[in-house]
Amino acid sequence: MFRPATRTSFLVLKRDLTPSLQYVKQPSTSLIFIKSISTRLISTTDSSKSTATTLGNTIQHQNHFKNENDVARLHEELLKEIPSPLLRIPHPKPVRDEFIDAKTPLTTKDLESIDIKVNLHRVPVTLADKIAFQIVKSLRIPADWFFKKKYMHRAVMLETVAAVPGMVAATLRHLRSLRKMQHDGGWIEHLLHEAENERMHLMTWMRFSQPNLWERFLVAVVQGGWYNIYFLLYLLSPKIAHRVAGYLEEDAIISYTAFLNEIDNGNIPNTKEVPDIAIEYWNLDRETATLRDVVLAVRADEAAHRDSNHHFSDRIILKREDLREDIRRIFAEAESHTTNKIAGINEAATAKWARKEKS
Ligand SMILES: [Fe+2]
Numbered sequence: 001m002f003r004p005a006t007r008t009s010f011l012v013l014k015r016d017l018t019p020s021l022q023y024v025k026q027p028s029t030s031l032i033f034i035k036s037i038s039t040r041l042i043s044t045t046d047s048s049k050s051t052a053t054t055l056g057n058t059i060q061h062q063n064h065f066k067n068e069n070d071v072a073r074l075h076e077e078l079l080k081e082i083p084s085p086l087l088r089i090p091h092p093k094p095v096r097d098e099f100i101d102a103k104t105p106l107t108t109k110d111l112e113s114i115d116i117k118v119n120l121h122r123v124p125v126t127l128a129d130k131i132a133f134q135i136v137k138s139l140r141i142p143a144d145w146f147f148k149k150k151y152m153h154r155a156v157m158l159e160t161v162a163a164v165p166g167m168v169a170a171t172l173r174h175l176r177s178l179r180k181m182q183h184d185g186g187w188i189e190h191l192l193h194e195a196e197n198e199r200m201h202l203m204t205w206m207r208f209s210q211p212n213l214w215e216r217f218l219v220a221v222v223q224g225g226w227y228n229i230y231f232l233l234y235l236l237s238p239k240i241a242h243r244v245a246g247y248l249e250e251d252a253i254i255s256y257t258a259f260l261n262e263i264d265n266g267n268i269p270n271t272k273e274v275p276d277i278a279i280e281y282w283n284l285d286r287e288t289a290t291l292r293d294v295v296l297a298v299r300a301d302e303a304a305h306r307d308s309n310h311h312f313s314d315r316i317i318l319k320r321e322d323l324r325e326d327i328r329r330i331f332a333e334a335e336s337h338t339t340n341k342i343a344g345i346n347e348a349a350t351a352k353w354a355r356k357e358k359s
């Protein structure tokens with residue numbers, strides 16, 4: 001008989017190892033099963049053979065489980081066996097072409113020359129736009145009150161909030177694609193990429209500043225509320241949800257611009273101790289990189305999110321959600337030299353949006 005704790009561990013182990021194990025009910029059948037599991041697990045490497053042997057032995061000698069250490073040892077063994085699709089170290093990709101395509105490390109001058117249209121503002125036109133704008137404005141009030149000019153701490157909170165919309169939108173569009181058995185129109189990957197990019201922002205700021213316990217608690221509470229609110233909002237109105245994300249990004253640009261001003265005024269030291277994660281992710285110049293460069297890079301990403309989310313909202317309004325059709329058309333036009341511009345919000349965007357407001 002197992003002692004209760006050991007028995008629980010083994011049940012958990014059985015669940016984790018393979019669903020097939022649930023069929024092992026009697027010693028006679030388990031031996032047949034050991035063979036089939038071992039055969040399945042044996043692959044080209046010696047380590048997998050040893051794992052298979054370990055697994056087989058474990059099942060065969062399950063009655064000899066005496067303590068938690070046996071189970072822990074088995075887990076250790078199994079951890080050495082990484083499924084082949086996982087055998088690569090994922091390197092998150094930046095969202096902007098300027099970072100992806102850079103042949104040489106980016107200097108401060110390079111970062112400053114990225115045209116992000118820092119003051120671009122989507123003028124609220126429809127009632128949905130106005131609701132979205134008010135939601136974001138109201139979110140800013142507690143943030144301003146709580147963080148004041150603590151921009152580094154504010155950035156940590158901001159990124160935990162900003163990393164939610166992309167993931168929620170991707171989840172819901174994924175489920176919709178499954179339900180309707182239709183292609184998602186090319187959105188999901190971009191949305192997931194956006195969420196990952198925001199998470200990289202957070203990972204970067206965490207290297208610069210360690211939030212205190214109270215701030216961590218606040219992040220947990222805000223996340224619990226924000227994820228669910230945004231999820232419901234996206235279910236009710238994806239166009240408002242994307243507009244909210246667009247305005248949130250506009251706000252992020254304002255916050256990071258204020259952050260830059262504080263550095264330039266000398267109120268925040270422009271440290272040269274830039275973490276590796278930032279240097280590698282944005283391809284910064286290791287010799288010259290400073291905190292200011294990181295803020296410039298993050299702000300440029302936020303501008304990309306601003307443009308994408310406003311664009312997504314517009315697509316929903318226009319009922320032209322399939323991105324692929326327009327991408328094909330734009331590239332076809334580019335090939336036939338009828339246009340020089342591949343994509344992106346151009347200088348006239350604000351004027352166009354303003355005109356819409358008047359009409
Ligand atoms: Fe961000």
Ligand SMILES: [Fe+2]
Nearest residue numbers: 162249302305
């Ligand atoms: Fe963002």
